[in-house]
Amino acid sequence: MLTIRDITVRLGGRTIIDGASATLPQNGKIGLIGRNGAGKSTLVKTIIGELDPDGGSVEMPRRSRLGYIAQEAPSGTRTPFDAVVEADTERTALLAEAETCTDANRLGDVHERLIAIDAYTAPARAARILVGLGFDEEMQGRPLDSYSGGWKMRVALASLLFSEPDVMLLDEPSNHLDLEATLWLENFLKSYPKTLLVISHERDLLNTVVDHILHLQRGKLTLYPGDYDSFERLRAERAAQAEAARASQDAQRKKLSEYVARNSARASTAKQAQSRAKMLAKMQPIAAMAEDPSLSFDFPSPNELRPPLVTLDLAAVGYEAEKPILRRLNLRIDPEDRIALLGRNGNGKTTLARLLARQLDPMEGSLTFSPKIRIGYFTQYQVEELPSNSTPLELMTRAMEGKPPLAVRGQLGRFGFSGNRATSETGTLSGGERARLALALVTRDAPHMLILDEPTNHLDVDAREALVQALNAFEGAVILVSHDRHMVELVADRLVLVDGGLAENYDGSMEDYVDFVLGRNQPKADSTGAKSDAPVKKSGAVAREELKALRKKVTEAETRMKRLQVQLDDIDAALASPGTATGVNIGELGKRHAAVTAEMALAEESWLEVNEVLETLMGRGK
Numbered sequence: 279m280l281t282i283r284d285i286t287v288r289l290g291g292r293t294i295i296d297g298a299s300a301t302l303p304q305n306g307k308i309g310l311i312g313r314n315g316a317g318k319s320t321l322v323k324t325i326i327g328e329l330d331p332d333g334g335s336v337e338m339p340r341r342s343r344l345g346y347i348a349q350e351a352p353s354g355t356r357t358p359f360d361a362v363v364e365a366d367t368e369r370t371a372l373l374a375e376a377e378t379c380t381d382a383n384r385l386g387d388v389h390e391r392l393i394a395i396d397a398y399t400a401p402a403r404a405a406r407i408l409v410g411l412g413f414d415e416e417m418q419g420r421p422l423d424s425y426s427g428g429w430k431m432r433v434a435l436a437s438l439l440f441s442e443p444d445v446m447l448l449d450e451p452s453n454h455l456d457l458e459a460t461l462w463l464e465n466f467l468k469s470y471p472k473t474l475l476v477i478s479h480e481r482d483l484l485n486t487v488v489d490h491i492l493h494l495q496r497g498k499l500t501l502y503p504g505d506y507d508s509f510e511r512l513r514a515e516r517a518a519q520a521e522a523a524r525a526s527q528d529a530q531r532k533k534l535s536e537y538v539a540r541n542s543a544r545a546s547t548a549k550q551a552q553s554r555a556k557m558l559a560k561m562q563p564i565a566a567m568a569e570d571p572s573l574s575f576d577f578p579s580p581n582e583l584r585p586p587l588v589t590l591d592l593a594a595v596g597y598e599a600e601k602p603i604l605r606r607l608n609l610r611i612d613p614e615d616r617i618a619l620l621g622r623n624g625n626g627k628t629t630l631a632r633l634l635a636r637q638l639d640p641m642e643g644s645l646t647f648s649p650k651i652r653i654g655y656f657t658q659y660q661v662e663e664l665p666s667n668s669t670p671l672e673l674m675t676r677a678m679e680g681k682p683p684l685a686v687r688g689q690l691g692r693f694g695f696s697g698n699r700a701t702s703e704t705g706t707l708s709g710g711e712r713a714r715l716a717l718a719l720v721t722r723d724a725p726h727m728l729i730l731d732e733p734t735n736h737l738d739v740d741a742r743e744a745l746v747q748a749l750n751a752f753e754g755a756v757i758l759v760s761h762d763r764h765m766v767e768l769v770a771d772r773l774v775l776v777d778g779g780l781a782e783n784y785d786g787s788m789e790d791y792v793d794f795v796l797g798r799n800q801p802k803a804d805s806t807g808a809k810s811d812a813p814v815k816k817s818g819a820v821a822r823e824e825l826k827a828l829r830k831k832v833t834e835a836e837t838r839m840k841r842l843q844v845q846l847d848d849i850d851a852a853l854a855s856p857g858t859a860t861g862v863n864i865g866e867l868g869k870r871h872a873a874v875t876a877e878m879a880l881a882e883e884s885w886l887e888v889n890e891v892l893e894t895l896m897g898r899g900k
Contacts, residue, residue, distance in 0.1 A: 279304045280325070280445055280473065282499065285334030287320055294320045296497030297334070302490075307467070307474045309484045309506065312494035314710035314738045318477045321494060322346070322447055325475075338445065345443025347451075351430035352422055358433045359418040362404040365437035369397045400440075407436045410462035411455070412622055428454040428623075439466060448476040452483065453735050456623040457761040458795050465796060479738045481506055481764040506739070574694035575717065575748035578724040583648050585612035587727055587755055588634060593643035595633045602641050603629050605779055613726065615755040618770035620784060620791060621777045627759050630781055631655070631729050634757060654725035658732055660716040666705030670695045670715050673704070677719050693718035709736030727755040734762045763788055828888055835885035842878045849874065 280302040287295040294317040302308050312318050323329040325336050326346050338344065352361050364370050372392050379385045392398065408418050411432045422430060431454045438446065448467075452460045460483070467474060467487045475492070478484055484491070484506035491502040491509040502509045538555045588611040594602035603626045611617065611634075619627040632638045633645065635655035664673070674686050690700050693714045704712065713736040721728065728749075734742050746768045749756055760766055766773075766788055773784040773791065784791060792798075849871045 279339065280475070281337040282321075282325070283335050283337060285324060285331040285336065287317070287324055287329060288332050289320065293497060295324070295331075295494075298494070298497060298499040299334075300492055300499040300501050302473060302475065302492070302501075305471065305473055306490055307470065307488045308476070308490045308492050308501075309488035310475055310477045310492045310494065311479070311484070311506070311509075311739065313740065314708040314736070316494045317497065318494055319449060321499075322449055322475075322477065326447065342445060343441075343443040344445050344447070345438050345441055346447040347431070347434045347438050347449070351427055352433050352437070353430065354423060355421045357419050358408055358413055358422060358425075358436070359401075359404060361422060361433050362408060362436045362440050363401060365441045366395075366397075366400060367441075369395060369400055372397065404436070404440050407439050407466075408433075410459065410466065411436050412459045412624075432459070435463075442472065445473045445475065446470070448474070448478075450477055450479070450735075452478065452480055452761055455761055457620060457763060457766075458622045460761045460763075461792055461795050479734070479742060480762060481739060481742070482762070484739075574692065575714065575745050576692035577721050577728070577748055577752040577754075578689070578692065579753045580652065580724045580726040583613060583650060583726055586610045587613060587615075587648050587651055589644075589646045590633075590640075591644045591646075593633070593640040593645050595629055595638055595640055597629075597638075599641070603779065604633075604776070604781055605642075607633075607640075607643065607781055609774070609781065611727065611755050611757070613755055614753065615772060616749075616758070616770045617756070617772045617774055618758045618760070618766045619781070620773055620775045625776045626779070626781070627776045628657075628731060630776060631731050631757060631759060634727075635729050648726070651727065652723050652725040653727050653729065654720040654723070655729045656717055656720050656731060656733055658735055660720070661709070661712050661736060664704050664712055664715065666703065668704055669701045670704065670707075670718070671700040673715070673719065674722065678722050689718055689722050710738060710741050713737055714741075725754060727757065728752065729757040731759045732761065733758075734760060734765060763792070828891060831888045832885065835881055835888060838881045839878065839885065842874055842881060845874050846871065846878065 282298060282300045282302075284297050284299050285295055286293065286297055298321070310318055310321070320329065324331050326344060356364075369392070372388050372395075376385065376388050376392070379388060396403075405415075405418065412429075413432070413436075422433065425433070435448075435451055435454075438448075451463060455463065460480070464483050464486045467476070467483075474487075476483075476488065486505075488505055489503070491504070491506060493500045493502060493509065493513070502512055504512075534555075542552075542555075588609070590607045590609040593607040594605040595607070596602040596604070607630070619630060621627055629638070632655075633640065635653055636647070637655070639645075670690055671686070674690050675683075678686050678689065687696070687700065690696065694711075695715065695718065699711075704715065707715065713733065717733070733745065737745065742762065742765060746765055749758075749769050756769065758766065758770055770788075773786075773788070774781050775784040775791075786794070
């Protein structure tokens, strides 16, 4: 059991955690969540002893082993396999002692302990963990220094999983993983036999793995039973209760204030007024549980282009001559297509994304773009490479050179950078804010096609939901590479599997693909044995179709209103003309005026109703 007892942590004169307390259940699986900047990583650093709290304490049973991933990734000439096996320090020490021990009694104790900790099956367990995280047999034997930072962090994660501490702390463990490795990790953590505390913004991981949610908000901790969906329901109920209590308190405060104002000057009621004034002063305000208004994604709408936007015909792409990474690529992308690229890291998803973003040329075959297409390409590197000493306003002004300041401010405002946020130095922004800024920059020209390579790594759960809504409202095509399958399920209506040097349509659903990766079954087939042509989950597609239909109705209503207004103008001009003919004609004009006016009223009413539904569907009516 891990107990957080009334801890307070201040950094740079600011209180990050304020008298927070929680008791984590023994062998529980707890998801630590909170908005970006709430202090989750600060809390973890306090638990592991990297930060000393200004008050309070963190308590665990004696001899409990605490495990977490160090910030420095492993390096050197060791192999990933050696690094993982050596993570079990007790086993390593016992094996070394067994080689040199001459005391028969002690040697017996050593071997007994080695059997107790399953030391002799450890190599097979280490290999299984590495395979699950994407390392095949050849990769397990290569030096660590031959790997990128992301792959080294996978080795660090594998080492922690292998060491099996009594309390394991994980901070965004899926950030360096692809979808396939994320699915394996969820399966592993679900059956972890000891206490797990994981910071994650992956809704699916939080629903699949955890049995409690630890919510950090305004420096306080609240422990909720159940998975993330259960937490959302409970939080909504508490928010409604808090709002009702606040409204009741406001009414009581108003009543007391009015009584004090009316009766303070009268001798007969002065004492009662003073009593009520004291009561009013002691009333503690109930905070409204308001959402962050700066949580905003709103992609500008591109002008229409005739399909197709992009056509690949037997194309090949790679980085070295005669060594294509992908070949025989046949792909057509139309406006409003939503395509998710699936496949393990290293199989070529990013290579295909770069080809579609015009950063690579095909080695063979053909690649045809619509002549006027604009493409927005987002990668994690853009977030990391934002200059820390510039402001969002400066960066957007340079990117939109020649555009008026109002247009620059408008694009920043679409992504929550208004007022002081637009002039804050980028180095002071949270990871989620920097990701929003990068998205604002790549969409400044209203692209017809958005290519997003892992757009959610720095976003909390609420921000991810806002991004999903914005992508479903976006009127261009989307190419998505993401390990967040919740986002893939809600946004994509086409899946393309990048594997074995090919990129081909995957005809099953995301559920089929998850089953396939976990080895549960193959993609579903129809009664003839052929793969099903049924599309994947249509949540995002249905929402977009509804939006499209509503926008069409708005346009039709506006066209109708313009036509009627022209008729009214003509009738008014005829009525006002000195040459207007007989009174009979004037009477007919009056009748027509009344009829057109009534029709205009109906058109305006229809326009207002459709607009209201449209705004509600797009999440702007809240």
